[in-house]
Amino acid sequence: MERLKRMAESYAWVEGIASRTIIEFKKTHEMLEEVFENYFQEYDISDSKFNLLVILYNSSEKGLMLSEIGDRMLVTKANITGLIDRLEKQGLVKRIRDDTDRRKIQAVITKKGISFTEEVMRKYKEWSGDIMNILNDDEKSRLINIMSKLQKGLVQMEAERRIPHVTA
Amino acid sequence: MERLKRMAESYAWVEGIASRTIIEFKKTHEMLEEVFENYFQEYDISDSKFNLLVILYNSSEKGLMLSEIGDRMLVTKANITGLIDRLEKQGLVKRIRDDTDRRKIQAVITKKGISFTEEVMRKYKEWSGDIMNILNDDEKSRLINIMSKLQKGLVQMEAERRIPHVTA
DNA sequence: TTTAAATAATTAATGCATAAACAATTAACA
DNA sequence: TGTTAATTGTTTATGCATTAATTATTTAAA
Incomplete structure (x- = not known):
């Protein structure tokens, strides 16, 4: 989950609502994946x-x-x-x-x-x-x-x- | 892009608005990835x-x-x-x-x-x-x-x- | 009927991710 | 000072994806 703060950083060069929407989408997806991964792990x-x-x-x-x-x-x-x-x-x-x-x-x-x-x-x-x-x-x-x-x-x-x- | 129709199929067992939201999210993400991949390819x-x-x-x-x-x-x-x-x-x-x-x-x-x-x-x-x-x-x-x-x-x-x- | 082509699965080489073991180097300290 | 710790990066083994090459088998054609 920590990874998300970093993701925001590495996409700091992205500006404008279009790019931001895409980045937010990627972040959200990554978070969902991570949560499910934790569940699936066992x-x-x-x-x-x-x-x-x-x-x-x-x-x-x-x-x-x-x-x-x-x-x-x-x-x-x-x-x-x-x-x-x-x-x-x-x-x-x-x-x-x-x-x-x-x-x-x-x-x-x-x-x-x-x-x-x-x-x-x-x-x-x-x-x-x-x-x-x-x-x-x-x-x-x-x-x-x-x-x-x-x-x-x-x-x-x-x-x-x-x-x-x-x-x- | 064809892959998405199949994705819907393989998640046919998923029912309810919660699961559907997640599947739609995954589908949308996958489509975005695919489009960007095409762009990045060259x-x-x-x-x-x-x-x-x-x-x-x-x-x-x-x-x-x-x-x-x-x-x-x-x-x-x-x-x-x-x-x-x-x-x-x-x-x-x-x-x-x-x-x-x-x-x-x-x-x-x-x-x-x-x-x-x-x-x-x-x-x-x-x-x-x-x-x-x-x-x-x-x-x-x-x-x-x-x-x-x-x-x-x-x-x-x-x-x-x-x-x-x-x-x- | 023998040869050529198509089909089904595997293997090999590559990319990208991980964890664990390793070598090299530096730091700590008794 | 000399031994032990920690750090930095690489290697190795594994998972999951791809493409290209290979093997085995079946089908089609000549």
């Missing part, structure tokens, strides 16, 4: 690993192909290999080779993984509630509205950026 | 390296001790070693050994580093302006206010968490 699980677990938790009993997981998480397959390695080491997930197509590997959540995921999901909701009690309902919905507008604008900016400059 | 510089450069840019001509940089960025010294390594390879920074205390090493920004930093700072302000044009001034200040309240609350939560439970 479970020895990262955001990514938790995400992957939830995906498998919501999948069928056969689990999911590694590349399917990568597609859903929008993350490279190399990354999935590593995440699954670590989750497997924790006994939360197992690999099962597909017999009809031996290139494929299904990742399946274990019993231990299921109860673990349920526990963390429960906690996550609890923590979110605690944290967001800081704001009243009006502030929360106002915040959501402004962020939605920002998101839409960003998507549009990106879309425009991607349009190649036609010159002829 | 400069071959990460957030961390840029931060470090700005710190040296604002320091005296003698530069700063590596440990001082670590203190300011609230980052481990091992990390600083690596960042300086990479910045040095790019010719933006150089190491100078202190003669009176041979344990110390000063990091000094080079001429190339200075003009580079000025260029990127200028761009950063420009980009921030472009992006935050999405919101009007009223929305920007409202957003800042709500985030400030959230930040204060988070700091307080952390402070309370740190107080050991006295039992006697």
Whole structure:
């Protein structure tokens, strides 16, 4: 939490309401991350690993192909290999080779993984509630509205950026 | 940007306004990061390296001790070693050994580093302006206010968490 | 049917973060 | 003075992300 005072310092060269909004956004996000990290710490699980677990938790009993997981998480397959390695080491997930197509590997959540995921999901909701009690309902919905507008604008900016400059 | 639709999916298990606020926050942050990343890309510089450069840019001509940089960025010294390594390879920074205390090493920004930093700072302000044009001034200040309240609350939560439970 | 191309996962190299162990140097003090 | 402490920075091992190269297998084509 101390880090935030320093962050403000290192962005002292930023002036104007636009840049300040962005910096405040970064600070707030960093604080939220830190608080959640503290909560998550005792479970020895990262955001990514938790995400992957939830995906498998919501999948069928056969689990999911590694590349399917990568597609859903929008993350490279190399990354999935590593995440699954670590989750497997924790006994939360197992690999099962597909017999009809031996290139494929299904990742399946274990019993231990299921109860673990349920526990963390429960906690996550609890923590979110605690944290967001800081704001009243009006502030929360106002915040959501402004962020939605920002998101839409960003998507549009990106879309425009991607349009190649036609010159002829 | 596509990633965001997926993010919403993987957090489908999250319900209630509190959790939703947090997810929207994460999404918005991720979008901002992505847009800035696209901008930064052509400069071959990460957030961390840029931060470090700005710190040296604002320091005296003698530069700063590596440990001082670590203190300011609230980052481990091992990390600083690596960042300086990479910045040095790019010719933006150089190491100078202190003669009176041979344990110390000063990091000094080079001429190339200075003009580079000025260029990127200028761009950063420009980009921030472009992006935050999405919101009007009223929305920007409202957003800042709500985030400030959230930040204060988070700091307080952390402070309370740190107080050991006295039992006697 | 043999060869070429596509697909699935892993490995290797790199960036950025951490903690822990280490070497070198300086400071403290008995 | 000589031994112990503290400090400064690097190295090593690990986690999590990327891209590019590699292996194994299946599919398509010639």
